[in-house]
Amino acid sequence: MKQRHMGISGPRVSAIGLGCWNFAGPYGPTSEKESHETLAAARDLGITLIDTANVYGMGVSEKAIGSFLKGRKSGFRIATKAGIRRDPSTGTRFFDNSQDHLRAELETSLRNLGVDHVDLFYIHRREAGRPIEEVMHTLLRFRQEGKIGGIGFSEISPSSLRLAHAVSPVSAVQSEYSLWTRQPDLGMVQACLDLGVGFVAFSPLGRGIFGAQAPDPTSFGETDFRKANPRFVEPNLSRNIAAVQPFKDYARDLGATPIALAIAWLLARGPHVIPIPGTRSAGHLKDCADGVSLTLTTDHLAEIERILPAGFAHGDRYSADQAIGVEGYC
Numbered sequence: 408m409k410q411r412h413m414g415i416s417g418p419r420v421s422a423i424g425l426g427c428w429n430f431a432g433p434y435g436p437t438s439e440k441e442s443h444e445t446l447a448a449a450r451d452l453g454i455t456l457i458d459t460a461n462v463y464g465m466g467v468s469e470k471a472i473g474s475f476l477k478g479r480k481s482g483f484r485i486a487t488k489a490g491i492r493r494d495p496s497t498g499t500r501f502f503d504n505s506q507d508h509l510r511a512e513l514e515t516s517l518r519n520l521g522v523d524h525v526d527l528f529y530i531h532r533r534e535a536g537r538p539i540e541e542v543m544h545t546l547l548r549f550r551q552e553g554k555i556g557g558i559g560f561s562e563i564s565p566s567s568l569r570l571a572h573a574v575s576p577v578s579a580v581q582s583e584y585s586l587w588t589r590q591p592d593l594g595m596v597q598a599c600l601d602l603g604v605g606f607v608a609f610s611p612l613g614r615g616i617f618g619a620q621a622p623d624p625t626s627f628g629e630t631d632f633r634k635a636n637p638r639f640v641e642p643n644l645s646r647n648i649a650a651v652q653p654f655k656d657y658a659r660d661l662g663a664t665p666i667a668l669a670i671a672w673l674l675a676r677g678p679h680v681i682p683i684p685g686t687r688s689a690g691h692l693k694d695c696a697d698g699v700s701l702t703l704t705t706d707h708l709a710e711i712e713r714i715l716p717a718g719f720a721h722g723d724r725y726s727a728d729q730a731i732g733v734e735g736y737c
């Protein structure tokens with residue numbers, strides 16, 4: 408497996424990571440056994456970056472990783488996140504980047520994972536109004552205590568990144584980035600390259616739209632994230648499925664799966680881009696890993712751009728509710 412640097416200040420990791428939100432069921436039911444099989448496949452494929460968060464199933468994802476790691480030497484670099492809360496009475500999501508909250512959540516994550524240190528700790532969403540410099544000082548304190556390695560932020564703006572990075576080097580920014588979500592091209596991918604920060608691309612498979620088989624909304628359970636996502640509701644879904652079909656045909660012509668081609672496209676966006684595809688299954692993970700050995704020429708990239716030009720997707724990437732907490736910058 409090829410390696411990439413997680414920013415100039417971070418460790419070397421595999422060119423793709425494994426997204427473990429899926430262990431908590433946002434894209435369909437799964438089990439701890441299936442999650443362990445997927446983690447074993449990741450280890451065997453040479454994938455070393457494992458991405459999770461405290462809120463993925465409120466501990467389900469972290470505990471599945473923790474029980475897999477028990478008594479094993481995996482070589483995994485573990486990234487987790489904190490900063491999102493829910494009001495227990497109304498269920499409303501809000502953001503808390505206070506030292507007390509982050510410390511309590513980090514301690515819980517370490518217990519769930521069965522480790523005394525995580526390699527990367529992200530602020531999952533920024534708390535508007537709390538200066539990012541203050542948050543950096545909190546994270547640097549956790550690092551001094553030996554509890555975290557690198558510092559990361561998810562869904563922040565380039566201007567916030569620059570403020571944080573001026574306090575101390577940030578290792579990674581994590582944002583949605585894929586063939587159908589190109590906003591990071593408007594400043595963030597370049598800002599990360601300029602500053603020597605790793606850019607971790609989440610939902611790189613367009614939440615399954617680039618799978619060989621089109622997502623079937625009749626199979627979406629009540630808790631499926633896509634049920635309320637504008638790109639997966641009609642009439643957008645049918646239009647999106649039709650739009651990506653020529654891309655799937657092109658992948659077949661190249662002798663690749665569309666999943667591998669979607670990953671290869673992201674890896675070609677910059678040496679600091681690290682996609683973290685999410686899956687519940689060992690077989691699906693193999694398709695993602697195949698994308699790492701797929702080298703695309705400028706002709707391939709131009710043809711992909713012709714087939715799926717920026718902005719081709721029907722519907723916003725998030726509903727109004729899902730978008731709360733994302734820092735806008737364009």
Ligand SMILES: NC(=O)c1ccc[n+]([C@@H]2O[C@H](COP(=O)([O-])OP(=O)(O)OC[C@H]3O[C@@H](n4cnc5c(N)ncnc54)[C@H](OP(=O)(O)O)[C@@H]3O)[C@@H](O)[C@H]2O)c1
Pocket residue numbers: 425426427428429434435458459531561562581582608609610611612613614615616617618619620666683684685686687688690691692694695
């Ligand atoms: N920072 C944030 O706010 C944030 C937000 C979202 C996600 N993330 C992270 O990013 C990771 C990945 O994002 P994501 O899971 O939302 O989206 P994704 O990776 O774009 O897509 C996941 C979907 O693709 C399907 N899939 C995976 N491999 C496949 C294959 N070979 N063939 C067909 N379908 C395939 C999965 O189904 P199966 O499970 O059946 O394979 C699942 O439905 C998450 O696990 C999480 O760690 C972070």
